[in-house]
Amino acid sequence: MAQALHVPVMAWSVPAGFASPAEDYIERRLDFNDLLVDQPDATFVVRAKGRSMEKARIYDDALLVVSRAITARHKHIVVAVVDGEFTVKRLWREDGVTRLVAESDDFPDIEFSEGQTLEVWGVVKWVLNRAPD
């Protein structure tokens, strides 16, 4: 399981044209831990597989920054455990009914009836989709 990454990056946005005159005055590099991680002890990185969440812009092989420190709410995208397996879905809690909704027309939602337990493993905070090569 990958840990949150520490990568120094230039702290200003680079227009696709010319260099910034501030180039010589770098004071602080952007730290992805500061940017992406609120609670390091409760944060894990998970790789998404498959296409069931494409409408939520989570594509195959995306890296998900997941926090176990947040209590999951209606409409949160979560990592859940269903029948012992991990899955990434949108949590739907309405009128006493709990569902895990797939964000794709090709994948079914998962419904939970009385007595069936849904275990939310963590809440997805950030989705990192790699730009196509």
Next chain:
Amino acid sequence: MALVDCNNFYVSCERVFDAKLIGRPVIVLSNNDGCAIARSAEAKALGIKMGDPWHQMQQLAKQHGIVARSSNYVLYGDMSARVVSILRTFAADVEVYSIDESFLDLGNMPIADLRAHGRAIVQRVQQWVGMPVCVGIGPSKTLAKLANHVAKKTPRLASVCDFGRLSPEQLMKVLDRIEVGDVWGVGRRLSVRLGVDGIKTAGDLARADTEKIKRQY
């Protein structure tokens, strides 16, 4: 002083990332020898002992669906660091005793309810890391460790035992129910010698003359 330790640490680490292992007999194997270096409660119940070689339990494994995992020290180290980091927010000072045990100095912290503090530790570590722990609280490290042992063995205590709540009489009653071999620092050979001299429980040890114990053992 509190002693916080993780339940079945290596197995629990594996279970955080594979929920199918929960409730099943699981062992973690050493790298070269393929011997059991950790066992889940279900595996212990099947009689598997520390150091038992994996190739010798194939029959048992097939019969009971025992799952063996190769040790993953990178994972265990990371999970341990997370737990310790969380514990630091609950104590004035943390002494990391082993990969899965730490002493917390609750020092002069204004804690109204030590048991509630212990429960808060258990809940946060469970939620943030998925790791089940037990908390033992007492006026000394030895008593904190004994309290932790009681917390582990007594489900109705919900993983937290605070010896500070007990009167001296109540504490002695609890210590009388603990075997002297379970006391921190008393190994098998020492417990046999103590037993010969009539010291069979932690209570017996507590009542024994301190100077005499120091000299003889």
